Amino acid sequence: QEVGADGGQSAFSAVFPKLKRTLRHRTRPKALRDPRLCTAADMSSSVRDAAAALLALVAGLCTLRAGGQGFETRSLSGKWTLRNDNASLAVPADVPGCVHTALLKQGLIQDPYYRFNDLVYRWIALDNWTYTRTFSLPLEFRQRQKMVLVCEGLDTVASVSINGAAVGNADNMFRRYNFDVSALLQESNVIEVRFVSAVAYAAQRSTAHASYKVPPDCPPPVQKGECHVNFIRKAQSSFSWDWGPSFPTQGIWRDLRVEAYDVCRLVYLSTTPSFDPVAGQWRIEAELFFDAVEAAVARVTLHIPELKTQNTFEAKLQPRMSRNAFLLPVNRSVPVKLWWPNGQGKQTGYELSVGVEVGGGSTHTRTTVYFRTVELIQEPIAGSPGLSFYFRINGRPVFLKGSNWIPADSFQDRVTYDVIKNLLQSAVDANMNTLRVWGGGLYEREEFYDICDELGIMIWQDFMFACALYPSESSFLNTVREEVTHQVRRLKSHPSIIVWSGNNENEAAIATDWFHIPPAEREVYRRDYVQLYINNIREIILREDSSRPFLSSSPTNGEESVQEGWIAENPYNPNYGDTHFYSYVDDCWNWKNFPRTRLASEYGFQSWPSFSTLQKVSAPKDWHYSSDFTAHRQHHLSGNKQMLFQAGLHFSLPVSTDPLQEYKDTLFLTQVMQAQCVKAQTEFYRRSRSEIIEGRGHTMGALYWQLNDIWQGPSWSSIEYGGKWKMLHYFAQDFFAPVLLVGCEDEEEFHIYAVSDLQSNLSATLQVSVYQWSRMEAASTLLSPVEVRSASSLLVFKRPVQDMLGKGNCTRKSCFFTFALEAGREQHGPTNYHFLSSFKDAEGLEKPKLSATVEQQGETYVIILQTSAITPFVWLDAGDIPGRFEANGFHMLNKSRAVKFYPWRPSSREELARSLQVTSLTSLT
Numbered sequence: 001q002e003v004g005a006d007g008g009q010s011a012f013s014a015v016f017p018k019l020k021r022t023l024r025h026r027t028r029p030k031a032l033r034d035p036r037l038c039t040a041a042d043m044s045s046s047v048r049d050a051a052a053a054l055l056a057l058v059a060g061l062c063t064l065r066a067g068g069q070g071f072e073t074r075s076l077s078g079k080w081t082l083r084n085d086n087a088s089l090a091v092p093a094d095v096p097g098c099v100h101t102a103l104l105k106q107g108l109i110q111d112p113y114y115r116f117n118d119l120v121y122r123w124i125a126l127d128n129w130t131y132t133r134t135f136s137l138p139l140e141f142r143q144r145q146k147m148v149l150v151c152e153g154l155d156t157v158a159s160v161s162i163n164g165a166a167v168g169n170a171d172n173m174f175r176r177y178n179f180d181v182s183a184l185l186q187e188s189n190v191i192e193v194r195f196v197s198a199v200a201y202a203a204q205r206s207t208a209h210a211s212y213k214v215p216p217d218c219p220p221p222v223q224k225g226e227c228h229v230n231f232i233r234k235a236q237s238s239f240s241w242d243w244g245p246s247f248p249t250q251g252i253w254r255d256l257r258v259e260a261y262d263v264c265r266l267v268y269l270s271t272t273p274s275f276d277p278v279a280g281q282w283r284i285e286a287e288l289f290f291d292a293v294e295a296a297v298a299r300v301t302l303h304i305p306e307l308k309t310q311n312t313f314e315a316k317l318q319p320r321m322s323r324n325a326f327l328l329p330v331n332r333s334v335p336v337k338l339w340w341p342n343g344q345g346k347q348t349g350y351e352l353s354v355g356v357e358v359g360g361g362s363t364h365t366r367t368t369v370y371f372r373t374v375e376l377i378q379e380p381i382a383g384s385p386g387l388s389f390y391f392r393i394n395g396r397p398v399f400l401k402g403s404n405w406i407p408a409d410s411f412q413d414r415v416t417y418d419v420i421k422n423l424l425q426s427a428v429d430a431n432m433n434t435l436r437v438w439g440g441g442l443y444e445r446e447e448f449y450d451i452c453d454e455l456g457i458m459i460w461q462d463f464m465f466a467c468a469l470y471p472s473e474s475s476f477l478n479t480v481r482e483e484v485t486h487q488v489r490r491l492k493s494h495p496s497i498i499v500w501s502g503n504n505e506n507e508a509a510i511a512t513d514w515f516h517i518p519p520a521e522r523e524v525y526r527r528d529y530v531q532l533y534i535n536n537i538r539e540i541i542l543r544e545d546s547s548r549p550f551l552s553s554s555p556t557n558g559e560e561s562v563q564e565g566w567i568a569e570n571p572y573n574p575n576y577g578d579t580h581f582y583s584y585v586d587d588c589w590n591w592k593n594f595p596r597t598r599l600a601s602e603y604g605f606q607s608w609p610s611f612s613t614l615q616k617v618s619a620p621k622d623w624h625y626s627s628d629f630t631a632h633r634q635h636h637l638s639g640n641k642q643m644l645f646q647a648g649l650h651f652s653l654p655v656s657t658d659p660l661q662e663y664k665d666t667l668f669l670t671q672v673m674q675a676q677c678v679k680a681q682t683e684f685y686r687r688s689r690s691e692i693i694e695g696r697g698h699t700m701g702a703l704y705w706q707l708n709d710i711w712q713g714p715s716w717s718s719i720e721y722g723g724k725w726k727m728l729h730y731f732a733q734d735f736f737a738p739v740l741l742v743g744c745e746d747e748e749e750f751h752i753y754a755v756s757d758l759q760s761n762l763s764a765t766l767q768v769s770v771y772q773w774s775r776m777e778a779a780s781t782l783l784s785p786v787e788v789r790s791a792s793s794l795l796v797f798k799r800p801v802q803d804m805l806g807k808g809n810c811t812r813k814s815c816f817f818t819f820a821l822e823a824g825r826e827q828h829g830p831t832n833y834h835f836l837s838s839f840k841d842a843e844g845l846e847k848p849k850l851s852a853t854v855e856q857q858g859e860t861y862v863i864i865l866q867t868s869a870i871t872p873f874v875w876l877d878a879g880d881i882p883g884r885f886e887a888n889g890f891h892m893l894n895k896s897r898a899v900k901f902y903p904w905r906p907s908s909r910e911e912l913a914r915s916l917q918v919t920s921l922t923s924l925t
Contacts, residue, residue, distance in 0.1 A: 074135065080093045098253060141260050148291070219241075225246040237407065272284070292319055343433055574595045603705060606716050725885075854916060877918075
């Protein structure tokens with residue numbers, strides 16, 4: 001048998017999908033698992049160790065085959081040949097991969113993200129492309145009873161042939177395709193995968209749907225995108241979005257292999273723990289989906305050694321696909337450790353061994369099982385109309401803290417394990433416990449969910465429908481049913497996934513008439529909506545996974561939407577479900593502009609990435625705010641003006657005789673504005689956790705839009721393309737802290753709330769200080785004992801603003817407040833600030849002498865900052881050195897401060913000192 005570069009691992013994971021992550025985590029050294037702590041030496045030794053383990057695995061697999069199981073696999077990943085429709089271009093191409101990256105690797109195109117190349121290279125998506133390769137199979141492989149071509153991901157519309165004979169067609173990048181090729185394979189074979197333009201296909205399908213329009217036809221012109229994406233089962237954002245480019249890729253974007261077997265193959269293995277409160281016992285439902293050549297009986301043994309639990313079951317295999325489900329009671333004499341979200345406890349997992357005996361042979365695999373329960377609580381609240389909306393994990397209400405995830409790159413073969421790990425670790429480092437996988441992107445790869453399981457990141461999982469209406473013809477619904485069934489079976493074992501959601505904003509699109517549909521015609525679209533999300537997707541969820549809740553949309557009124565026929569009159573009603581809220585014209589410093597909602601699953605403000613990030617994809621002529629590049633990169637209507645408007649409410653806009661410096665200062669100021677705005681809104685949601693004000697409140701989640709970027713451009717993200725943290729992400733470390741003080745004004749009174757995610761009360765001292773902008777010593781300080789209640793938000797301080805100003809000989813323009821908690825001589829939670837006027841109106845704020853020196857401490861570095869006056873929004877930028885600072889965007893009230901820098905690759909003190917740039921709000925000219 002021939003084995004490709006990753007053939008051994010693909011072989012084993014193909015038969016037993018869940019083993020892949022168990023193997024990887026056991027062979028990957030700690031340094032390699034955290035790319036930010038990895039050295040070149042670590043990497044090379046890690047690769048050698050992994051290779052040795054892989055060879056052992058292949059040997060073990062061959063031994064199992066000798067035992068009579070009769071299963072082999074041949075990976076077809078690796079080098080292929082790629083040509084366009086008229087064969088004027090023919091180049092080598094990697095699989096998995098796509099056309100754009102193949103052309104880039106051969107030097108035929110520039111970086112697609114450079115300047116205006118998203119328009120320059122539009123021709124690539126309009127052409128048709130064909131992948132071809134040859135492969136050979138030994139006689140013993142071809143003598144198996146059945147051979148199947150397994151395509152894990154074809155992007156998107158393709159026809160497959162082997163040795164000139166048609167094998168099958170694909171029309172959905174989210175499906176796994178299995179084609180019987182038993183009668184076609186020879187010793188030497190040619191496989192061809194012909195892709196047609198996704199843009200052309202979507203237009204053809206739209207034209208064919210002649211009975212009525214299915215809006216929207218095209219994205220807004222500012223997005224510079226392609227039309228009719230709702231007619232193709234492809235990442236909806238690949239045709240463009242308001243934060244990303246149009247790159248409708250073509251290619252074999254996931255593994256492709258041939259599997260040969262005599263008796264059966266295991267297609268899916270899933271485990272679903274549940275707790276029986278009556279028996280006081282955990283149970284595991286193990287589901288095994290076999291594809292069998294003929295009817296057979298197998299013995300399946302399930303064993304959890306650490307829990308002293310084992311049982312053997314009989315599985316009846318039917319020809320083709322069959323499902324066998326077994327209920328394994330867990331031994332009650334051994335305590336079960338639970339899986340908890342980040343900040344709530346540990347993410348304990350247990351090894352489950354699965355043994356299968358069939359056809360005179362046997363084989364074994366292992367997977368990890370996590371024990372946790374999830375409930376979505378929607379019930380009446382005293383003093384408030386509507387229903388609650390919060391998640392209870394293992395019986396404990398948990399406030400969702402986090403963001404929304406979009407695809408990490410337009411070209412998915414560039415998204416490595418380390419890219420995913422870095423982004424997810426950055427979420428955890430900012431005290432997040434939840435990410436919403438947004439419905440206009442992708443169902444992420446297995447590694448994404450594995451890492452979320454390990455880190456305790458809860459996942460709100462959308463199905464891939466967003467901001468559009470969709471057809472309901474049978475061919476479309478059929479491929480959607482296959483897509484949803486596959487994805488649920490693939491993903492449902494992950495404890496990190498806590499809810500399925502049907503789509504992004506499509507209930508709201510119909511309810512609030514986004515597409516200006518005449519009243520007489522609206523019923524057909526409501527019927528299509530119910531047919532797709534309720535009669536099809538929801539029915540599949542009810543059949544495949546009863547362990548977690550299903551929501552028809554986001555935002556939605558939850559149970560109220562159900563009562564109103566699945567489309568509520570007002571899906572944004574803050575008394576039900578979740579809400580999405582954006583406002584770029586209202587003052588973001590005024591908390592009264594925010595809805596007091598049950599759960600905020602989208603909100604945010606745009607900013608530009610750092611200059612070092614933009615510099616890689618731009619030219620000097622682009623480096624001013626009114627350039628064609630600046631306008632081209634902005635895909636949100638009036639977005640650049642909105643950022644300056646919001647910033648101008650409280651800050652003086654940069655003006656400089658040096659155009660480049662003014663551009664850099666403007667980029668910086670957009671990040672200051674974004675960080676302050678999202679901070680104000682998030683803190684409002686966190687302090688609304690335990691209150692009902694005028695019938696509204698009990699907010700139990702804050703997921704800002706958005707975590708990551710798909711390219712280098714303006715967006716709502718807190719992490720730039722490439723991994724660099726924006727100021728917002730550093731602020732998130734504080735406003736998502738387990739213990740947080742939140743300050744606000746109401747009717748000329750200053751209030752402080754103590755917010756806690758802890759599971760026990762905290763007795764502490766509240767320290768409230770009044771500072772003048774002109775002095776580094778507090779003008780006055782108040783100390784007050786407080787009791788911070790567990791898992792709640794409580795008003796702990798209330799004083800008239802004028803009384804506090806009087807204690808420091810202050811006015812609103814000359815002073816500001818700080819407040820912090822101390823207990824046992826330690827500070828609990830971050831120091832927070834309340835500004836009494838806009839910074840552009842502040843009196844006494846000086847331009848300080850700000851300097852920095854760099855010292856090395858082992859693998860980290862320490863930046864020693866010195867300042868001569870109070871310095872707001874101190875910003876450290878390491879340029880192109882990847883890594884993050886311990887803190888950033890902070891306010892210096894003391895003359896010196898030490899800040900650690902954690903590099904994500906080997907560096908030196910000299911390199912960091914050369915690259916480091918330090919600025920602040922008072923540095924702007």
